[in-house]
Amino acid sequence: MSGEKCRFVNVEQQELRRLREQDSRLRSLQRDLPERLNTIREEGRRELQQRLEPLEQRSQQQEQEAKKLKSNLASLELETHRRMQQQRKELQKAIRESEAKQQQALESEVQRLENAMQDGFSQQRSLLLEITAEQRQEYLALNQHIDEKFTQLIAEERQSRQQLQQRLEQEKQDKNKLAQDLLDDVETIWQQVDRDYQHQRFAPGKLANLRREIDLTRNNIQAGVPEAAIATTQQTYVALADLRWELQQKEQQWQIFYNAALEDLQCLITEVQANRECQIEIGTGDESEKFLLEVDYWTNGSLNQYEQQLRQIETQIRESELSVTTEELGQISQQIENLRPRLGEIVEQARVEILSSQLRAEIADKVADVLSKMGYLLINPQTDAIYEGEDQRQAYVLKLQDANGGEVVTIISPEKEFGKNQVSINSFGKILQDETAQKQNADAIFQTLALDSIEINSPLECNDSPRQEYYDMDKVRQRQLNKPVQDIEASQG
Incomplete structure (x- = not known):
């Protein structure tokens, strides 16, 4: 018997503050x-x-x-x-x-x-x-x-x-x-x-x-x-x-x-x-990890759009040199001043996105630990634990198998709110497994998450059919997602 068990989870506020303030330092590389x-x-x-x-x-x-x-x-x-x-x-x-x-x-x-x-x-x-x-x-x-x-x-x-x-x-x-x-x-x-x-x-x-x-x-x-x-x-x-x-x-x-x-x-x-590229350090001491943060990538092109907006203003100033009034220049200067904080917001957004991505991987590790205790194994870490479309901004997908041929695909999908994710546990069984057992397995996973700074803030949603589009991990990895134009051009180049 196959099916999907789904819940929305949140990282506890105290943990979010730790991630955002203590263990996620940004540094300019320039x-x-x-x-x-x-x-x-x-x-x-x-x-x-x-x-x-x-x-x-x-x-x-x-x-x-x-x-x-x-x-x-x-x-x-x-x-x-x-x-x-x-x-x-x-x-x-x-x-x-x-x-x-x-x-x-x-x-x-x-x-x-x-x-x-x-x-x-x-x-x-x-x-x-x-x-x-x-x-x-x-x-x-x-x-x-x-x-x-x-x-x-x-x-x-x-x-x-x-x-x-x-x-x-x-x-x-x-x-x-x-x-x-x-x-x-x-x-x-x-x-x-x-x-x-x-x-x-x-x-x-x-x-x-x-x-x-x-x-x-x-x-x-x-x-x-x-x-x-x-x-x-x-x-x-x-x-x-x-x-x-x-x-x-x-x-x-x-x-x-x-x-x-x-x-x-x-x-x-x-x-x-x-600040197109920054270095972000997660963790402290010997356990810290440093990542190269490409701001435009993690904000889906927001940095490029921001620079284009600034360059449009620059073009406007230069092209209107012979006609722009002092009052209009004052308005343009105020517009520039109003836009100035936007850079900090964009870089902060990038930082939050990479933290969220790391968080999805950490949740997947916790799920894998619980499933391993139930007899499930991660057969190939390179192919069965991946980001959808090989895009770290997207859902993290984890596939494990048991000795009887049963397979569990867990999908951790990001929500707009920082720290909130949807965890979908999909069972693909070659041997019949009753609904009660599947529900117990899902409850065990969510209970373990709840003990580790994860808040469960929605009831368990049960669906008769699993999400078939995530069964074939090769297709999940090769999936073409809605990417910003500059990402597509870069991949073609």
Whole structure:
């Protein structure tokens, strides 16, 4: 008589904690991770400097053009460019100081990071997150510095404009020439802003509004109203100068945000690559065993999917460089920050899966011990004690025989919850064996498991027919299971 006896079993919570905390230490195999992160930071620093160089070239060109202005705006413009040049020098100094502080922080943490990598993955991640948080604070402080400096410079600029207006009042004797010279100079400055700044990106519509003011000034001159033209031109120049400072400030902030987002993302991708393989140690002392943990394999492709998601964001950032706003960069940076813990979750999932796999093998050993006391033998350990499809993520299958030709196939199948498995005991009898005896054998197996940190949390389920698809162990071993695409491609390669 044949049949199946099935129950769900759980590892006791105390035992699960021991497995997860004490006897399953993860270590990164990539000892050069700190150096790789340092390289990315250094490349990011160079890229930011390259992005800021055109701002200096633009200022030099504008300064030469300011010398050709006809009105008293020339001296004011030269003074403005002097302030801008001083601001850029202070920004460069602040960036260098911030970079040096970041690099010093990472270098000072290299030894701690290497020790953390030796101690375990969680310590490594904790320290990396701490360093990253410090670097983000440096970027925020740098932007705060920009805001404060621009506020100070704009106040100085407005004071200079007030002095200019007083001088213009004294020069109104030749009103027509003054009005035309002011108009020509403001027109030149408007064209500079239109040519040199990304005004549609950082202040859409504002420059176009000032174009209408310039056209109104021209109409006033043609209509013989130079006083109105002078007043309108002065107002237009004030608004134009404010817009230029605003564009300069927003562009510098954008450059810093863009560089920070890209740098953070590249560091996270590097960390993903560094943790594709980890070493897991199960047990303690002389009884400990070390396994090479391929994270993507044990998570059914989750690590690859995670890296692809990060690379898609990287592509999005690079392809939208000419259009992405500072606000959108802030949203992308927050998205990266929200994704950062996912790596730890994936590696933890891999660790749990390999522990679960080992647990299934241990349960199978306990079942084999009980059956051996009932007269069953494991004929060939290489072929009759295997993972389904030779895939350690799948069910563990064990087949034993007795002297009378009876066979018992035990299937330990994983459930989603860590530590929970379905144990199915299938009897294939060539000689009749009553149902009571089969049930007693199954009870003996589950009772033995219950004595060894295994909780039995479901009633015994009895089926008249065994699971025939597990009888032929060759077919069980060769079974094609639903594997991730990358696993299939690897096996074909």
